[in-house]
Amino acid sequence: MANVFFSTWQGELIDNRNKKEDELQASAFSLPENYTSDKSSKAFIGWDGVALFDKDVDVVRLAMEYAAQYQIYSEACGRCTPGRWGGRILYDLLDKIARGEGSHDDIAHLKEVSSTMMITSKCEIGKTVPKPILDLMEHFAADFNDLIDNQKASRHYNEEINYIAKVTAPCTDMCPSHVDIPAYIEGVRDMQFSESLGATRQTMPLAHTCGRVCPHPCEDACRRANLDSPISIMELKRLGADYETDHGLPWQHPFEPKEPKNDGKKVAIIGAGPAGLTAAYYLALEGIQVDIFEELPVLGGEVAVGVPQYRMPIEKYNKDIVLVTSMPTVNVITNHRVDAARLKEIDSEYDATLLAFGTRLSKKIGAANEKMDMGGYWGAIAMLDKVNLWHKYSTGSPASNELKDKVVVCVGGGFTSMDVVRCSIREGASRVVMLYRRDEKTIIGNTTYEEYHEAVEEGVEFIFHSAIEEIFDDGKNITKLKINQYELVPDPNGGRAQLVKREDGDFEMECDYLIPAVSQSADLQLLPAEWELALTSWETLLTNGKDYMTSRPGLFAAGDCEYGPMTIVNAVGQAKRAASVISKYIYDGKVSLSDDEIMEDHLKKLKVYNKKEKITGWMPGLPRVVSQKLEVDERKDNNKEVNMGFTGEEAVDEAQRCMRCYYISMVAV
């Protein structure tokens, strides 16, 4: 809801121009009526309409400035005829009218050019830019005619007004890291793989990783789904990264890294997982000195010691890691556990500190007789540590020593539990069971279709709607489990269906290893108690989710230790933002966001993706390309990467399905 004076946003037509106080209508959309808490907006104009918050807005100039922003945006495009020439003409003609030199022919020309842009432009940006301009020309025709008939400049033509524009796309908006997805897909389409990688690395340094193991929330906001099926966004990210690695090319940075500042300012990062690495990378691109403190002997955090080799080969992840550690101002200290005392030292030595230590404590499942020290009770994090340290770093001993020919039961439903069961298969367990409280559809929603499907193929037994009531042991080791089964009972009042225990559903199951993978929590022992840091109700560090500063000035937090156990891409997005805030904070002591970041948050609130939108101008029925996977027999007893990735032909075919849904929006402040 927003208070507007006029709006055509997403087809609504609210016109409060001649209405009385009690007849005023509000917009149904979360339009940015206030730019920041202390600054209100005059107007918002974008791909799906225009909203005026203020009576006094100069609509002709607003239209002209929007076309001008498109011209500025086109600094990064101009690659189709209607966009390249049409955009320029829109701007030239609107400016002509706004400065008082226009004619009625110009209006006709504007409409003609707009029509061609809307029908034939390559990107959605070219197709949508004319929309709000035409809206203004229609609903404020008198204002346009007045300027033409009287050959006068629009009323605020020469005043200084702040117009802030932002280009986004539904996928980019949905991606927690706000990756410029259409750009990296275009790089693949053009077979300019280095450019593709450069586009990814603007906001996402872990291109190998998030080209493999990202749960791709972006694909749920892909407009192509409105037509047939979403683009395989995640896998297309691999192409650029693999190209760089395969050809041994020098690092493709998003821009030439700045010279080390060597000005004595330095930032400490606690934890070398995705969040820590990301923050280090973007700080280092600015030439800022960064020290990363890592408890483990290896870098990479949970993705290194948690995500299995068959899903995320360490050679590839190491490329992402070395991208960061090879930056001249990044310094890494491994085997260095930071405790409360040490954190206090670091906090006083460094200009800012970013906590990025993740959530590495496995939560209990809450069954009767659950004792963490009973034989066969093995937390998912510890189990995966063991598996991965052995296979990736030849450290420790193989987990098959424990798991071979054993019955393994995992309780979970998320990615970690999938890793547990699929690793257990690979370690030679005789039977692997996944117990999950909800149904198949939910587990696919929590993970991915591929992940679930592949686990089933490899022989994991999934028992849905089930939970452990009690664990039995022989005094030393787990022997069996008592399991309850539930059913989903629809709410007669139309509410959410309830899980209800089935009276006849209890059964017992033999079990050698019980691996809880229900969730993880942050290890908060390292936070000095006297700092009294504000925490969330789920025991993670509290920030405002925008600048990522904790309740203690100069102490920031990003990734799972801030959000709770979540995705790599979420950690990356938070850390990128935190790095941006820190890079200013260490110089001016202020916590501030850039216009781009403010707009990013506004658009997120407004929602860029519109599930109901009808797509025109694209041929429906072209199936999403699916990459080849190793056959079950080729993969289930080893750690070979399961997903072979797209062939070149498949990648280009898939990239050509992308509709390049760039949108431009602009706020007048």
Next chain:
Amino acid sequence: MSIQRQEKKPVTITIDGKECMGSQGETILKIARANGIYIPTMCYLSKVEPIASCRMCVVEVEGVEGMILSCQEKAVDGAVVKTSSKDLYTQRQNIMKLYNVNHPLECGVCDKSGECDLQNKTLEFGISQQSFTTRESHKKVENWGYVSYDPALCIMCEKCVRVSNEITGNEALSISVGGYKSTIVNSKNFTCASLGESAAVCPVGALVNSDFKYTSNAWELKRIPASCAHCSSVCSLNYEVKNDKIYRVTNNFEFSSLCGAGRFGFDFENRNAVKDFEIFREAVSAFKRADTVRFSAVITNEEALILQKLKDKYKYKLVCDEAYGYQQFLKAYGSITGETLYSGDLNSIKESSAVIVFGSRINDDNPMVKYHITMASKRNRARVAYLHPIEDSNIGNIVTQFIKYEAGSEEGVAALLANTLLSSREISPELKSFLDNLDIGNLSAESSVGEEELTALLKSIDKKDRLTFVVGNDIYNHPRAKEIAKLLGAIDKYSDFSFVIVPPATNALGVSLICSLDEKAEGYTVGFNSKGNFELSSLGGGDMDMPALNQQEGTLTNIDKRVVPTNVALNYNGYVLNDIANELGLNAEYTIDYTSDLPVKSGFRSEVFDDLPSYFDNSGFEHRGYLLTSKSMKAAQGFDDIEELPTFDGAIVYNCNENINMNIFTNVTKAFKSDVVYLKGSPQFANIVKLKDGEEIIFSANGTKYKRVFKIDESMKGTIALNPTFDMDLHASLNSSYRFSHLNREQ
């Protein structure tokens, strides 16, 4: 959603009422064109992936709202497509109006005038006036060596960039994006001649050949379809001629490409030949008394056949240094595979998902092979393993694994490759016992090809379905060439690799199949573009003139095992070989009378020259001459033990021409003629030979004496220098020797 890969099914769509067949994955435009249906485009180029910048190709599809981009959108079975309507016409016309915004009105002097897509489409869509203008900024004309670029004329179709990235792989050109200010940029200021391929596809006069600029109107030139004479790819091209002078070379750039040498090295004709009857009589008697006729493989199939027929009659030795080693190699190779010809061609390289290149500095030896590897690299993400003693920085962007071996160790490398690539294959007992007896550790140490490199190679081709193995020029004159041929033949026979055995000179394959060659010349020798007591020369300067390949008609046999016709572009006033042959008792009115007489037993067909087609059809299929038929031959199984690998210590020279100046014929052209010939080596080479950059050096290698100016190439490593031979026309040892040799410096 399915996990398994979907097979390509046939699709049927209806375009403008006509039922058209295609296969899944083909675009609407492609199917339309294959069916002879016209859809206007400005940016579409068949040989690259769709660019989609012009938006002219929009069509309507029944039941689909909006206009559909036919160049990029794939056909969906059952779709009903309309390629023209009032609305489509309006939008296309509007696009043409936009293209014409501020386009400079300099058609009167523009090189492209008369063959300009912008002119043609402006006319087609009836744009009689410029309805829009905009503020224009000054855009400077850029000179990039062989081509120059005028951004004011550029319509940003991006074809040139695509070619540079996808085909030639020089990656020189890119787009500087800036909305209306967008231009094409050459940020590293490349001046290589392969930029000519980018200029060839320019639809307007923006990117043009510098040398051709302002020399002729396009419509004054006569187009002679011919075949390129410079290397064994024998690409199809047109010589464009006026007043008995070639002004430029063009080609069917929609479906084929040329290299810089083919594009710009066209004026190698033997200009001043006259008929001198006295000399003609001397030539006839020279043939009569000849103990040997020695010739170069830059010769037509028909001429080769004449020489062979004369050999049959006069029993002289017939020597072709360029082709002999190759002929022997093919025989030894065939003794294992049981086939006279190798299995692959340029297209199989392009379609590959993994390519191994062995024994060739391929970017210089055969640019067209390199282009096809580039296409495989870009489109198929092909793994490209490049095995050679010298790393080549020019192909760093396509090579995924460089395996350096010691010069001379090719036999060992071939054995290691056979052992690696056939490790899990069903092979003959003879081969198995041969491979089992290899001393891998020793071979590995001697050749410096590590076992881990071979393991990585094997891993990288795992699961790849289309594999091609390219064999090059280093091997054919190796002392152990036959043994290497057998090992490679075994890989061909027992693995999924298709092989391309790159012919070392223009018509080396044709000569090997037509002539029964002798190894060594002896006695009184007639040289045909080669050294001899009596010399026939297409370059002039011999005892008697012969026509160059741009003054001749006849056929050539190319790397694709295709027999292709070439035609006369320029007049020639002297005698030809056929005149001599007629005097010696053969009887043919024209040289091309021999075309139908080419040996069928070697795979040729009895086709009459004038019946040979030379075009690409709408779908891009090449209809040019005909393909040779591979013949079965008796297969043997024996493998010889590996000899101790020869070693080269100290400074080594590698005979290698750069890819523009390929041979004696390119070295007389205006574009490439060089007075100074450079020996190029690394700083390390400079150090051991104690040479400074720019210093002159005289040395001998394999008994040939060279005078060169030394140039340090910072991109090179190691102790092997590149020694061009394009100025060494008549030295036989050059073409029959192993390409690596010790450098013996003479003071």
